[in-house]
Amino acid sequence: MMEIKENLSPVTVTAPASKSLSHRYLIGAALAAGVSTVRHTLESQDLERTRAILCAAGARMEALPPDAADGPSGWRVTGMNGAPRGGDREPLSCDVHESGTTCRLLTAVLAAGQGLFRIHGAGRMHERPIGELTDALEKLGARVCFEQRPGCPPLLLTAKGLDPAPLHGEVRLGMDVSSQYFSGLLLAAALGPAPLTVDLAGRKAVSWPYVGLTLQCLTDFGITFSARTRKNEESPWQTLPEGDWRKLREARPGCLRVTVQPGAYRAGDYTVEGDWSGASYLLAAGVLGRRPVRVEGLRSDSLQGDRALLDILQRMGARLETEADAVTAYPSALHGVALDMGSCPDLVPTVAVLASFARGSTRISNVAHLRVKESDRISAPAQELAKTGVTVDALSDGLLVNGLAGRGCGRQNAPRLPEGLNLCVHNDHRMAMSLALLGLQEPGLRMETRLDDPSVVCKSFPQFWDIWSRLA
Template identity: 80%
Template sequence: MLQNTEHTSAVTVTAPPSKSLSHRYLIGAALAGGASTVRHVLESADLECTRAILASAGARLEPLETSRDGAGAWRVHGLGGAPRGGQGRPLSCDVRESGTTCRLLTAVLAAGEGLFRIHGAERMHERPIGELAEALTTLGAGVVFEGAPGCPPLRLQAHGLNPALAGDGGVLRLGMDVSSQYFSGLLLAAPLCPAPLCVELAGRKAVSWPYVGLTLQCLTDFGVHFGVETRKHAEAPWHPLPEGAWRDLDEARPACLRIQVRPGAYQSGDYTVEGDWSGASYFLAAGALGRRPVRVEGLRADSLQGDRAMLDILRKMGARVEADAEAVTVYPSALHGVALDMGSCPDLVPTVAVLAAFAQGSTRISNVAHLRVKESNRISAPAEELAKTGVTVDQLSDGMLVSGLAGRGCGRQNAPRLPEGLNLCAHNDHRMAMSLALLALQEPGLRMETRLDDPMVVRKSFPQFWEVWSRLQ
């Protein structure tokens, strides 16, 4: 039966800085005029790429300090305008494996002047960017794909972006079926345009909408002015939302939302990145699966991050969760299967798949077909690794069905087990590695970093992960 945790002291950890906002705030500071200070920045391989490209394009970034939890602080001397590329020879922009760097900066660099070459690791050259490239071409950029059509590497000839070329009153229609980062990239680039740019949501569905909310939060913090309009259906009239009301949007429907960004300068200043609900999700899940409660500090209760949905998912699965203004505590709990639409929080899917493996009954995860083009195929990769522990995962067209191993009652009679001598594969994916760490919590003495083919893939987003994780074991 479950141990009594009422008097068991919780393990306390601090959430890492938000990866999404670290990228966006560094970009904003680099485009601003004058000097800015950006604190509590995630120090990871992905952020190294973003900083390196911004520096190559003319910004100057100076490290100030690194805290004990691995967060950094940077003094950024901004461009005061558009990024600068090469003349005659393109500026090399190596995004390595960072999809966020690739998509956000491709749009931002296109608003600059000069030649840029966007390239990265082998997997990045398989990840699509064609829809964004088409939008940038419409606005006046020149894009040439060097390999597979619609994927990096690509050469970008930038002459600034001109909304007038979009036609239809400067309205550009862009889908979010594959990635919200196309939309976010254009929004970040829009203040550099000579006229207002209106981006209307197109396509069949909008995945990861909350990340666009984070982009709007960044624009607001940096003094960029924009308006958001919605309508009930594709033939209805548009209605502007009151200032700040976009924060209450839980989802966006194609043909029913558009955002107009006015030209203007990013404002320099002092900025602090909030804690990352994505990085915290592994520890919150550990509270439910492990032997001791886990308390995660440094999370913003009113955050716009979509992965704040982890709290609702845990509660829906039966976990005991206590949240206050300063921290969230999750207690060891018997879990049960549920049906989850995770289109707004796809980064949580590998973690929730492991939670579901320990639950009683089946869990269906839907609306995440786009996970097939992430760092790994995040539908097949969890299925393959969980199968090694005795868990059946059926791959579906838009997600997966996980058959939990827990029996009735306390839910701990049966659980996934990693056979002796069998190792797991991280699929060169940081989120896979961190989610698989959960499998070791109920096996005393098992250290998952010794059973993964590449445990250090976590450096992409959370270099201190294994050090922090050790406190739970």
Template identity: 45%
Template structure:
């Protein structure tokens, strides 16, 4: 197929990898060149907070130079260094842990929605490391003040029922501990494991000394972290030794989360879509969009430089999306184009994202004419005739993923309008410019 016969999109750089690479660069001695980091509001939050703690950044056209903190994260001596998270949940969870491993007083704060998102599981772990934690208002929620003299090391327990970012933050911070740190996963279940794998990849790439151990026949045995596909609480732990981040340069790969809207557009539209810059062997959990769309009946081809999705007749499936929660709004909208119901399970943690993404996704599917049911841990999409020919203003909930996913409804003949189009700047400022290519190619 010639290039004239499909719509070509370049995937933006990975938000998850950009956060982690810039953090690792800020921890390194000297300077690290981070190539192709994502330019977005969330990434700017992370850099601003790291700068408050002592790092420096020089932003150039296709790279950012990170100049490492001298002696680790630094807070205020008496008055706290203010870490302004705004609405970036990733920044909040990763850098709260990192502040805990620093020295001085830090205040973690953000938007009203951020102050409704729990962080108590993480701060409990920080308290076990000698950090003094003081909540300003509601116990277990920001704003919160941390007073720290660095991590003690030793054993830490953390539950991943709410977020894997708690563990990622502790892992990134643990090399600063005074002695070896052993982090054990506890609780009833663990969500979003692939994001932890991304953290371990960056740590390995920056020469951090660590190992992953699994419980086998009552004994802890080292295992290759790349072979871990599922985490069973109580049966896995992470051993991180005091060590220095070291890397001259680091290249950030394309983002499967933000590529998902265009891949779904290829399946439900009238013209194939090719998304370039996506590595099919990526550790990103949202690479699962390929398997999900294939299971729904989409024809997909991939090579070393990208993925192409062809217009296809979709049918409903039942799918556990506990490992790839950011894809749920995309899949919910794509499911409204199918010929039978789709049930998405193991996604209770979506209720504490930028908004309650289960209720919000259901509401917007119904606004477009579809039907939806929501439970504590699932969402079911029941296809019904969509409102072709109508202009619909979709609520965005100040949530970038809702805004981008509902744009897909324009391929149903709906004049889809985002209530707050600017909210996509959180992760993908150029989304609407790229989406215009989809609309033009489909004659919208």
């Protein structure tokens, strides 16, 4: 068993750029009139898909000069000065590959344009639902034809702008499966001829903080909107004072509506903040590894939902030090907790691994929609952790992880990788990065050699293994 030296100075690393905001800011810049600079964007396969489709639809993008050894520091974007343009006779090919964010946000944005678009992808993308969003788009004037499975890509989209008039300016849209439906329609709404009110419908609202990031993007790009809330469906609507939408920590169906005014996206100079999702693996490494890890580039006031990792780690007993733009995580003994992770589902694979090293059981709930991500993120962690000796129950809406630490002396009992055992990442970048945590307590173990496809991290964090080599 490794020796943990608590007096070691922290390893300092920088958080990658926010994937969610990189998508949104590049979309905003592409829709603007004039030239924008979008700095510190994430360079990943998902962002390549978003940029390629935006450029095919009328924008131009040029990489900014490299920033030292870190590669491209962002993009100079010449906006399309209006709505996206598709094909006249043949549809414009829009290959989202396996990027759900690209697919859902851009399906709505392209529907606000003109012409024919074919939206298609790879892998599980053709199994991931989008029907609730396309139903709303059709009510606003778009035509959608699914080529294979109903309600899923690939699809043919005939766009002629979004017209709120037939719906008297109001459309209902749920977030039971994905908040990206709601975000995509908000981004598209400003391109219409009249105000559009998007009412939150459905049974529950997952991943609400990501809608907050969309509202932040609209604000930054000069798009006017108002948000109204009410206590219950019998109460009167109350308009939130300007900027108070930032204080919303959750949204309840029937009790939230956002009205977007038509307007032009404003060209300008934008900088993407650090990514709490990507940083989650690095901070977890500080807790499970041999020495502290300090992650720089994280805004303490960020609206990103995965900032919830700080509260989760502290509830599990981790020692953390927070600064205005950095967090340091220290090696810590953990204990099990009950967690509603509906607002931060991308953290579930990481928390499941953390829980494996904890004393007692950890119950993760309100994440049933994880079954339709890049992998089934309920079954996949359960299957892989079971190979290391951890008992994990896959539940209808989450996981029950029985930590190993309580079965012996503190950190002496932990998940183990027997010689010759390799783990499956299920073609999922977040599975690969969370499983990397399993190797931290075995000195010299290179986890990328124990995974069936370590390269899948390129989807969202191409530099992951280079940074990880400094922590292992």
